Amino acid sequence: MKKLQETPSRHIIAVLVDNEFGVLARVIGLFSGRGYNIESLTVAEVASEKAESLSRITIVTSGSAKIINQIKALLNRLVPVHEVRDMTDEGEFVERELALIKVVGSGEKRVEVLRMAEIFRARVVDATPKSFVFEITGQPHKLDSFIDLMKPLGLIELSRTGVTAISRGMEKIGD
């Protein structure tokens, strides 16, 4: 009997690495070399209790359980990698993204833009008589909804960070 094809599912993977030259290229090379998809990627230095300098990379990817396990195994084998954590598999977590959105328009459209921004709790970070730049944070689907609403109202430019995530409760990476 043929085994049913597994549906690919979305995973958020946090990788703690030495903040040293070329690590990011190696982590990404591991994905691109094998045809694994990267939906979004964020990286920044994080505080460390020991004096060493660490970076935390958050990658959103999707694949079958087999592919996700392979990705994690490969990441764990990279020398500058301290820890690999699949947020999606380990209980509850908070997932957030930030977007900067530029909307140009006047008259009634401008009023509607501000009304929608208020509903979505988007903050005005720049304004001219004919334009706004909004900052909005939330889960990606919330940002998608706001962006879709802004498109017919004059959205002309958009920049998103991609997702970062942290587990709920008291647990920490490294436990």
Added chain:
Amino acid sequence: MKKLQETPSRHIIAVLVDNEFGVLARVIGLFSGRGYNIESLTVAEVASEKAESLSRITIVTSGSAKIINQIKALLNRLVPVHEVRDMTDEGEFVERELALIKVVGSGEKRVEVLRMAEIFRARVVDATPKSFVFEITGQPHKLDSFIDLMKPLGLIELSRTGVTAISRGMEKIGD
């Protein structure tokens, strides 16, 4: 006479690329292959007026004017790159980052944590009797200040997106 060594300066570079396989690896390979530093990197899909799917990569790097110019020239030569813009060189812009910060503690420390969070407009996104997860947005130095304040008060985990940026006013990338 010896020419004075130029001081390296921090640049935020936005790169608009086709959202296709392997582009991110090529962009990062361009930096790591030449020893150019990446301070932070964010990437996410952005809406496009034409139907094509585009990603916007924001890279924070630092180097002399010569190195920065070389980086931009190399990026412009990559085929899937639509546009390269040095935000730092082109007038005013808004720069934002998001961080998720987990703080564990009780008693007076917990009260102090909440007081500081209020001052920095950090939002509670998860709470237990002994822990908080905060979401904070702002320029990186604002996030740094909040993180430094939280360290002695029980910071145990931190995840940052890195920087995303957009120009002020009505101008858009692509003009």
